[in-house]
Amino acid sequence: MWRSLLLLLVAVSPALLQLQDYKDGRRGAELHDKKHFCSWKCLLFTLQWPGAFCQSLDQQELCWIPQSVNKWTIHGLWPRKAWSCCKCWPMFESDVQELDAELKEHWPSLLKDQPSFHFWRQEWEKHGVCAACVEGMNSPLRYFQICLKLRRQFDIQRLLDDAGVTPSCERPYKLVELRQVLDPHLGDKHEIQCVTDQQGREVWFQVKVPLSHNLTVGCDHAPDGGPAPPPGPAWNSSHGHPCPPQAPLYYFPVDHQQPQRPCG
Numbered sequence: 576m577w578r579s580l581l582l583l584l585v586a587v588s589p590a591l592l593q594l595q596d597y598k599d600g601r602r603g604a605e606l607h608d609k610k611h612f613c614s615w616k617c618l619l620f621t622l623q624w625p626g627a628f629c630q631s632l633d634q635q636e637l638c639w640i641p642q643s644v645n646k647w648t649i650h651g652l653w654p655r656k657a658w659s660c661c662k663c664w665p666m667f668e669s670d671v672q673e674l675d676a677e678l679k680e681h682w683p684s685l686l687k688d689q690p691s692f693h694f695w696r697q698e699w700e701k702h703g704v705c706a707a708c709v710e711g712m713n714s715p716l717r718y719f720q721i722c723l724k725l726r727r728q729f730d731i732q733r734l735l736d737d738a739g740v741t742p743s744c745e746r747p748y749k750l751v752e753l754r755q756v757l758d759p760h761l762g763d764k765h766e767i768q769c770v771t772d773q774q775g776r777e778v779w780f781q782v783k784v785p786l787s788h789n790l791t792v793g794c795d796h797a798p799d800g801g802p803a804p805p806p807g808p809a810w811n812s813s814h815g816h817p818c819p820p821q822a823p824l825y826y827f828p829v830d831h832q833q834p835q836r837p838c839g
């Protein structure tokens with residue numbers, strides 16, 4: 576499987592020198608991971624709520640919510656594995672030019688110093704290159720097309736709106752209420768994730784939908800092992816966790832002026 580990915584890369588990638596590094600074993604950590612690249616069984620399609628994105632960061636001053644952003648946005652489509660893929664398949668803006676407008680709308684960067692394209696490229700390098708083991712996702716264009724298609728399929732904004740689950744600083748929700756709305760569409764294996772804000776409130780910020788190789792909802796395989804990728808600068812993984820079933824859960828409104836403190 577790795578061999579065919581490698582051949583594919585040789586065929587399409589201008590970065591032959593980098594590949595040479597791989598073959599020669601110069602890129603220690605990444606080389607160590609290569610045997611895993613195509614061994615994943617499940618994907619996680621992850622959507623994030625901009626109203627609580629800032630709360631998920633250690634350095635909250637790094638976030639901003641552009642005026643045009645007021646709906647659930649895409650975080651990524653991740654082969655479920657513990658390692659980062661590689662920078663061995665470079666992605667260029669021209670690769671996804673035809674999707675640019677749609678990606679900017681549905682997959683914006685919410686970090687001040689990160690252009691949206693850099694966010695997409697980072698997701699491609701961390702996750703997309705491994706997803707490219709599957710026919711239908713084996714190029715940046717195809718991978719991002721699939722992601723946009725999944726967002727249309729899992730339109731949780733509409734599901735929540737239709738069910739009257741609206742952002743509020745005053746009215747908390749129970750996990751069971753959210754699941755009642757989402758289960759029929761996302762399957763009963765999806766994860767509703769919270770962060771704890773500075774006032775100790777459980778704040779809903781993310782949803783992860785498990786998918787099989789063939790993109791059907793749900794996936795029963797255990798996650799693949801492997802070394803964990805190093806955490807990013809702003810992200811502290813101890814913040815995100817499954818929302819507790821008993822606690823009141825806050826679905827914060829998007830506040831473009833004060834994204835760090837939408838609810839005081």
Ligand SMILES: *[C@@H]1O[C@H](CO)[C@@H](O)[C@H](O)[C@H]1NC(C)=O
Nearest residue numbers: 787788789790791793794795
């Ligand atoms: C998709 O994959 C799952 C798990 O491997 C399998 O159970 C299911 O039948 C497949 N569905 C289709 C439409 O191929």
Ligand SMILES: *[C@@H]1O[C@H](CO)[C@@H](O)[C@H](O)[C@H]1NC(C)=O
Nearest residue numbers: 633771806810811812813814
């Ligand atoms: C991550 O967050 C936890 C809990 O808020 C905190 O104790 C820890 O120091 C943070 N780690 C880093 C690297 O900032």
